[in-house]
Amino acid sequence: AQSVTQLGSHVSVSEGALVLLRCNYSSSVPPYLFWYVQYPNQGLQLLLKYTTGATLVKGINGFEAEFKKSETSFHLTKPSAHMSDAAEYFCAVSDRGDDKIIFGKGTRLHILP
Amino acid sequence: EPEVTQTPSHQVTQMGQEVILRCVPISNHLYFYWYRQILGQKVEFLVSFYNNEISEKSEIFDDQFSVERPDGSNFTLKIRSTKLEDSAMYFCASNFNRELPYEQYFGPGTRLTVT
Numbered sequence: 001a002q003s004v005t006q007l008g009s010h011v012s013v014s015e016g017a018l019v020l021l022r023c024n025y026s027s028s029v030p031p032y033l034f035w036y037v038q039y040p041n042q043g044l045q046l047l048l049k050y051t052t053g054a055t056l057v058k059g060i061n062g063f064e065a066e067f068k069k070s071e072t073s074f075h076l077t078k079p080s081a082h083m084s085d086a087a088e089y090f091c092a093v094s095d096r097g098d099d100k101i102i103f104g105k106g107t108r109l110h111i112l113p
Numbered sequence: 114e115p116e117v118t119q120t121p122s123h124q125v126t127q128m129g130q131e132v133i134l135r136c137v138p139i140s141n142h143l144y145f146y147w148y149r150q151i152l153g154q155k156v157e158f159l160v161s162f163y164n165n166e167i168s169e170k171s172e173i174f175d176d177q178f179s180v181e182r183p184d185g186s187n188f189t190l191k192i193r194s195t196k197l198e199d200s201a202m203y204f205c206a207s208n209f210n211r212e213l214p215y216e217q218y219f220g221p222g223t224r225l226t227v228t
Contacts, residue, residue: 004155034215043117044156044204048202051215092154099144099211100169103156 002027004091004104012110019063019078021107023091026072033074033100035065037089044090050074061085086111115139117220126195134190134223138207145188146206146217147180149173156204162188163211182226195227198226 007022021043025033035047048059055067061084065076091104118137126132138145147159161168162180179191188207192199202224206217 009153032215036219041122042222044206044214049215060136092156094214097212098212099161099208099217100146100158100171101148101157101214101217103148105153105155 002031002093002095002102004102006089006091006104006107008107009105010108010110012112013081014112016080017085018083019076019085019109021076021089021091021109023065023074023076023104024072025074025091025093027093028093029095030069031098032094033065033067034092034094035059035063035074035076036092036103038088038090038106039100040087047076047089081109081111083111083113085109115218117205117207117218118159119203119223120221121223122221123226125228128197128227129194132192132195132225134192134203134205134225136188136190136205136207136220137186138188138205139209139218140186142207142209143161144168144208144211144217145180146208147181147190148204148206148219149201150204150222151198151201157191159203161211192225195225197227200225200227 003026005024033050036044050067058064090106145162152157160170168194177193202222205220
């Protein structure tokens with residue numbers, strides 16, 4: 001069965017510092033992998049996705065993530081944090097041919113001035 | 114940009130009462146979903162709906178839950194007799210192509226509080 005594990009329910013970084021949000025997944029076949037962001041009082045917004053091809057994927061707002069099959073990981077990074085990045089981030093997975101999305105518990109990112 | 118809307122944003126109800134959560138999916142989408150997130154836990158799939166039928170449902174989606182697309186624009190989730198453990202954020206989503214799950218658009222959610 002698919003599952004997603006996000007390490008750290010809260011992560012704090014200083015403005016300008018590297019953002020690293022960790023995600024590991026479990027799936028029997030290479031899945032689709034996603035990161036979603038949720039700003040206060042808003043819906044889940046797709047930040048980036050891995051479907052096939054290049055394992056380093058770039059998303060909106062300067063975020064990127066790398067699919068590492070050997071480590072079953074899909075960690076999210078951003079070189080330099082901005083105050084506007086403060087939000088909740090969800091890693092998610094979906095099996096190919098299946099339309100339901102399996103989410104992790106989420107990581108709340110705090111940006112320190 | 115098209116968006117999924119949900120009403121109300123917050124619903125408070127007493128245990129045992131029926132609630133209906135409403136969603137307006139994107140107009141040309143064909144596939145509809147409900148997910149929920151209990152506070153502090155992961156977002157969980159509840160049900161998918163296509164062509165006026167449930168396509169798939171999770172073990173959470175028991176006989177207390179039902180979904181309907183009553184008028185071609187709204188998509189509703191009904192909980193017949195709410196329990197305390199139904200308190201959660203409920204997200205609606207819609208999609209045009211089920212082969213592309215990442216094309217699901219999510220609404221802002223309805224926070225349901227059962228007292």
